[in-house]
Amino acid sequence: MKAVVWHGVHDVRVEDVPEPKIVNPHDAIVRVTLTAICGSDLHLYDGYIPTMMKGDILGHEFMGVVVEVGAEVRNVSVGDRVIVPFAIGCGRCFFCEQKLWSLCDNTNPNAWMLEALYGYSGGGLYGYSHLYGGYAGGQAEYVRVPFADVNPLKIPDGVADEQALFLTDIFPTGYQAAEQCGIEPGDTVAVWGCGPVGLFAMKSAWMLGAGRVIAIDRFTARLRLAADACKAETINYEEVDSVYDTLKEMTGGRGPDRCIDAVGMEAHGRTIDAWYDKLKQAVRLEMDRAHALRQALHACRKGGTVSIPGVYGGFIDKVPFGSAFAKGLSLRMGQTHVQNYTRPLLERIERGEIDPAFLITHRVALDEAPEMYRIFRKKADDCIKVVMKC
Amino acid sequence: MNGMDTTINVNNPERWFSVVAGAALAAYGLTRRSIAGLVVAGVGGGLVWRGATGHCHVYEAMGLSSAPAEGEGDNVSVPYGRGIRVEKSVTINRSPEDLYGFWRNFQNLPRFMSHLKSVSVLDDKRSHWVAKGPAGSEAEWDAEIINEVPNELIGWRSVDGSQINNAGSVHFTRTIANRGTEVKVILRYDPPGGVLGAVIAKLFGEDPARQVQEDLRTLKQILETGERSTAARG
Numbered sequence: 001m002k003a004v005v006w007h008g009v010h011d012v013r014v015e016d017v018p019e020p021k022i023v024n025p026h027d028a029i030v031r032v033t034l035t036a037i038c039g040s041d042l043h044l045y046d047g048y049i050p051t052m053m054k055g056d057i058l059g060h061e062f063m064g065v066v067v068e069v070g071a072e073v074r075n076v077s078v079g080d081r082v083i084v085p086f087a088i089g090c091g092r093c094f095f096c097e098q099k100l101w102s103l104c105d106n107t108n109p110n111a112w113m114l115e116a117l118y119g120y121s122g123g124g125l126y127g128y129s130h131l132y133g134g135y136a137g138g139q140a141e142y143v144r145v146p147f148a149d150v151n152p153l154k155i156p157d158g159v160a161d162e163q164a165l166f167l168t169d170i171f172p173t174g175y176q177a178a179e180q181c182g183i184e185p186g187d188t189v190a191v192w193g194c195g196p197v198g199l200f201a202m203k204s205a206w207m208l209g210a211g212r213v214i215a216i217d218r219f220t221a222r223l224r225l226a227a228d229a230c231k232a233e234t235i236n237y238e239e240v241d242s243v244y245d246t247l248k249e250m251t252g253g254r255g256p257d258r259c260i261d262a263v264g265m266e267a268h269g270r271t272i273d274a275w276y277d278k279l280k281q282a283v284r285l286e287m288d289r290a291h292a293l294r295q296a297l298h299a300c301r302k303g304g305t306v307s308i309p310g311v312y313g314g315f316i317d318k319v320p321f322g323s324a325f326a327k328g329l330s331l332r333m334g335q336t337h338v339q340n341y342t343r344p345l346l347e348r349i350e351r352g353e354i355d356p357a358f359l360i361t362h363r364v365a366l367d368e369a370p371e372m373y374r375i376f377r378k379k380a381d382d383c384i385k386v387v388m389k390c
Numbered sequence: 391m392n393g394m395d396t397t398i399n400v401n402n403p404e405r406w407f408s409v410v411a412g413a414a415l416a417a418y419g420l421t422r423r424s425i426a427g428l429v430v431a432g433v434g435g436g437l438v439w440r441g442a443t444g445h446c447h448v449y450e451a452m453g454l455s456s457a458p459a460e461g462e463g464d465n466v467s468v469p470y471g472r473g474i475r476v477e478k479s480v481t482i483n484r485s486p487e488d489l490y491g492f493w494r495n496f497q498n499l500p501r502f503m504s505h506l507k508s509v510s511v512l513d514d515k516r517s518h519w520v521a522k523g524p525a526g527s528e529a530e531w532d533a534e535i536i537n538e539v540p541n542e543l544i545g546w547r548s549v550d551g552s553q554i555n556n557a558g559s560v561h562f563t564r565t566i567a568n569r570g571t572e573v574k575v576i577l578r579y580d581p582p583g584g585v586l587g588a589v590i591a592k593l594f595g596e597d598p599a600r601q602v603q604e605d606l607r608t609l610k611q612i613l614e615t616g617e618r619s620t621a622a623r624g
Contacts, residue, residue: 018623018624020623020624021623021624022624023620023622023623023624024617024618024620025616025617026615026616026617072616090611090614090615090619091615092483092614092615093483093610093614093615094481094483094569094570097483105610105614106610106611106614106615106619107619108619109619109620109621111607112600112603112604112607124619124621133619133621134621135621136621136623144623144624146619146620147615
């Protein structure tokens with residue numbers, strides 16, 4: 001079968017690899033019909049996530065048709081169209097029972113690695129390095145789906161692949177980011193990063209009662225989509241002297257009530273700390289560039305919430321923790337517990353409240369993956385979201 | 391710490407091993423006629439001294455001893471303060487009854503203890519264990535249950551004359567607020583190459599504490615989900 005295979009930094013290839021088989025009784029095999037490249041795949045592409053190995057199959061946003069199920073799988077059957085959440089839950093451990101699916105105790109076979117790094121390990125992820133279990137990803141024609149009895153969601157005929165696909169990650173991730181803000185009616189929500197997660201966070205902020213949404217980015221195409229599709233007021237940080245001053249002025253001197261860092265470890269910026277990060281990361285003295293996070297912590301109003309769906313992997317410098325403390329901020333973060341959101345968000349799609357396909361800019365075949373990684377990384381061709389048909 | 395402490399904390403076979411290996415290292419090191427050779431010779435000399443005096447500063451610093459304790463009888467497999475001791479815990483989302491039942495059937499142990507090849511139950515108290523050793527070798531012994539409280543604990547030890555003297559216990563404690571059961575395992579064994587052998591094995595990646603931790607992780611997977619997590623593709 002064809003699959004997108006990681007070979008090294010900025011080197012992914014479409015190759016012929018063996019098809020997966022059922023290994024465990026709760027497995028299913030899914031024939032992928034549509035898959036996407038996620039912004040977090042770029043962290044792998046750029047080499048910022050350790051323990052990637054030559055030959056690893058990428059991709060954690062995928063959907064398709066069940067072609068085989070293990071002996072213990074009864075909730076989905078052969079022929080069902082399903083979406084598969086990117087974080088694998090076992091459904092039986094303490095954390096899955098608490099609905100903290102991405103923190104599952106049992107699905108990361110390499111848990112000892114993450115334990116060494118973070119103290120405790122969360123669950124396995126598709127196509128996201130050996131730290132996260134070494135599971136083969138979904139940018140492939142077939143995928144082995146463990147614990148298919150608790151993770152996949154059946155998609156009804158009336159919902160197209162393009163509408164359903166983003167239930168695997170970015171729509172729930174944006175939604176969880178907004179939900180974790182604890183938005184109160186009328187709140188002003190500022191979102192750093194107008195990539196897919198940021199855009200879905202803006203849409204979700206409105207669903208959860210926001211009074212205003214402000215979007216911060218530097219790419220005009222993205223800011224335009226934030227304004228047009230997500231009714232956001234926009235700040236191009238390359239055109240203002242200070243994002244903090246601008247936000248303060250826009251909010252009558254009080255600051256945004258809720259701030260969302262939808263950028264993560266590879267933030268760009270024009271201020272001194274951003275260059276400092278870039279230099280330290282380049283020489284491997286710092287793992288993550290936290291420019292957007294610093295700005296969000298500094299700009300957030302007193303008693304506000306900073307929610308962090310953007311991915312961080314290691315250590316960050318110069319975090320204005322005094323500011324966060326002095327203002328009594330609440331911080332929320334983490335991988336998305338996708339399984340909590342798939343059904344309610346599917347219902348919103350079915351009711352026509354949102355069409356998640358609004359941010360797709362590139363529709364290609366799987367063979368074009370290497371070119372698409374290049375374009376997406378450079379944000380060339382106004383690229384926001386790439387979907388690939390298998 | 392008393393630098394001149396000369397208490398005997400190395401057992402006799404290990405002392406002989408130290409003398410022979412140390413002399414060989416010292417001879418090899420001296421023939422190298424280099425700084426590195428001198429260092430090797432120094433280490434060898436230290437081993438000879440360790441064997442001759444029966445006192446090991448490394449053991450002392452680590453609080454270990456492989457020498458028989460004073461007044462120690464023959465009725466314990468691994469006397470207190472000797473050999474390797476590993477203690478690890480895991481919390482499993484099942485009742486103490488389920489966990490006790492699974493463990494009490496010793497035939498289940500090789501399903502999650504990766505160094506075991508098989509355990510066959512001989513009678514209500516006794517079982518025969520076959521373990522995998524380095525380089526395809528095998529070690530076998532008979533074990534007997536010496537202590538058990540249903541749904542709470544099981545203790546066992548190897549019988550006299552075993553290839554590897556060892557003992558172990560497992561304790562099951564229901565957590566407060568019913569958040570699963572804490573499983574605590576304590577294993578003790580006299581490693582074949584002495585404690586020194588175990589320290590060397592650790593340098594080459596064989597760490598018994600880490601091994602037990604991984605075994606308990608597998609036990610948790612099997613008992614919570616019914617399968618062993620794997621990223622294998624078939």
